[in-house]
Amino acid sequence: MAIAAIPIFIIGAEILLLYDLLLIMRLAIKYSKFNFIMRFNVFKNTVLLFVLVLISCASKVKKENDFIKPEHELKEVIVGANQTEAYLPLLKGKSVGIVANQTSVIFNDKGYTHLVDSLLSEGVVIKKVFSPEHGFRGKADAGEHVEDGFDKKTNLPIVSLHGKNRKPKPEHLEGLDIVVFDIQDVGVRFYTYISTLHNVMEACAEANIPMIIFDRPNPNGHYIDGPTLKIENQSFLGMHTIPLVHGMTIGEYAKMINGENWLVDVLQCVITVIPVKNYTHNTSYSLPIRPSPNLPNDKSIELYPSLGLFEGTNINAGRGTEFQFQRYGAPFLDKETMSFTYTPIANFGSKYPKHQNELCYGEDLKNENLYGEMTLKWVIKAYQNSTDKSKFFNTANFTKHAGTDKLQQQIVNGLSEAEIKATWQEGIEAFKKIREKYLIYD
Structure with missing residues (x-):
């Protein structure tokens, strides 16, 4: 409360200063031989001064508010090993x-x-x-x-x-x-x-x-x-x-x-x-070291829950490129709809990527923002635009990644993402109640 009051105090002081200046100018006008001209100049200058005061006040308010940040953002996250x-x-x-x-x-x-x-x-x-x-x-x-x-x-x-x-x-x-x-x-x-x-x-x-x-x-x-x-x-x-x-x-x-x-x-x-110090589950944290060869940056980690499902399909999820889990594609996706192309090659962390040395059609997702949820839209879109759907799923592997055999069938049957995600909610809510007992952080 004390910090928030500082800008208000500054604004009040500057308004009083403006009032004093106006009073002096009125007296000057009253006793001036050039009354009309003076009135015009005072009016013009007063308006200009008032605008400058408002700008100054706004600037001060912004500077003060810049320092008002949540406590956990002001402290460095300290991992357990440190x-x-x-x-x-x-x-x-x-x-x-x-x-x-x-x-x-x-x-x-x-x-x-x-x-x-x-x-x-x-x-x-x-x-x-x-x-x-x-x-x-x-x-x-x-x-x-x-x-x-x-x-x-x-x-x-x-x-x-x-x-x-x-x-x-x-x-x-x-x-x-x-x-x-x-x-x-x-x-x-x-x-x-x-x-x-x-x-x-x-x-x-x-x-x-x-x-x-x-x-x-x-x-x-x-x-x-x-x-x-x-x-x-x-x-x-x-x-x-x-x-x-x-x-x-x-x-x-x-x-x-x-x-x-x-x-x-x-x-x-x-x-x-x-435990980690100065951390909550809502604390933004950028990994300084890639946790595995094919998660090179924050974007790949953000998209991994969604694109990781492609590991149970015949779709390449960026392995064999420098944009792992930031794109997907295959030679058998519809080239009219999937206009983005790339060719996976053997590289660090992926000696034998899917469709190695083959031109793949797909989507570039490196500029996608997906915060606070996983999505099925790319898996569904890829399946719908597959020219040979018999090549799409590796059923046993997809079930292992999904944790259920229902998801593949739901996609094949044409359910929308919203319809599929609605079937997850009971399990998610039950898990949240269990999870609550073991949380260390807010």
């Missing part, structure tokens, strides 16, 4: 395993340092690194088999959780006192880092090893949308009955896994979450 004072005492004297990838960093004045390097410099005894899909350094293709090995920089042994094992074996955890989990997620059910989280929690619960989870913001954490997975469609692309966009951070999701008894034999994993 809060060393909260977790280094918990790691002291322990043999530590770390689940990490290229996003597992501590930010500093020089940019950032990888978490593993930082902890080693602090004297933390790291015995083993566990790597998710795309590998420890984040260079493997989506779905690509990742082998065990050694990190060239630290010579630490790396156990792949996206190769012959998706879940750590008991021998992988032997000798460990505690496991740290620190991976940047994007809040989409078929983005497999939350499946890795489940598997690691389950393995740690079975071995009676506690976990520390370093939380990070969810760039799609401001909304919940999409079909809810049906348990019969459970896979590594979706392990739990949640909507496609769940609106939770890794830390919140870990609490839900425990709280909803989703681990085998109703086991509970002992977890400690190091």
Whole structure:
């Protein structure tokens, strides 16, 4: 209230000044020999002065209001990994395993340092690194088999959780006192880092090893949308009955896994979450490091929940270009309707993209704005403009991504987006009630 009153005080003072000037000018006119001319000049100058005063007042009001911002926007978001004072005492004297990838960093004045390097410099005894899909350094293709090995920089042994094992074996955890989990997620059910989280929690619960989870913001954490997975469609692309966009951070999701008894034999994993500071689910957050090879920027992350469904079709979603998940196309889409063209080629993160070296017809979406929802309009449009609909769906894979076999049938039957999304609402509302119990942030 005090800040808001400042512009009003300034306006009042300047109006009083204007009144004094007018009074002086009236006296000057009264005793002037050039009464008529003076009246005209005073009138002209008074109008000009009044306009200038109004401009000045408006300028001051704008300057003052520029400083009135929500409190959470005035403070820097501090990720869990940066809060060393909260977790280094918990790691002291322990043999530590770390689940990490290229996003597992501590930010500093020089940019950032990888978490593993930082902890080693602090004297933390790291015995083993566990790597998710795309590998420890984040260079493997989506779905690509990742082998065990050694990190060239630290010579630490790396156990792949996206190769012959998706879940750590008991021998992988032997000798460990505690496991740290620190991976940047994007809040989409078929983005497999939350499946890795489940598997690691389950393995740690079975071995009676506690976990520390370093939380990070969810760039799609401001909304919940999409079909809810049906348990019969459970896979590594979706392990739990949640909507496609769940609106939770890794830390919140870990609490839900425990709280909803989703681990085998109703086991509970002992977890400690190091929460993000100065963060709410409505805080805008731009990822400084791509979370996987084919999510290069904020736009791709924003469109990923919608365009990710193309992974279960024969449509290319920008892989093999520099605009992954910002365009889509295929050789068999109607070239009259789909006038945008591009040719996917092998590149970083996509060694064998769909329709490699073939001219694809589709849409360029890099300038689309889609905030707070996922959409089916592009999947529906692509299907409707497919010249050979028998080539469109990879049914088993599409069902895994959608979490339900109904969505494909709804699209084939010609239901509108609004009609389809209406069928999601019951599941979304039920999930929101469950989600509420595990939220760490507003």
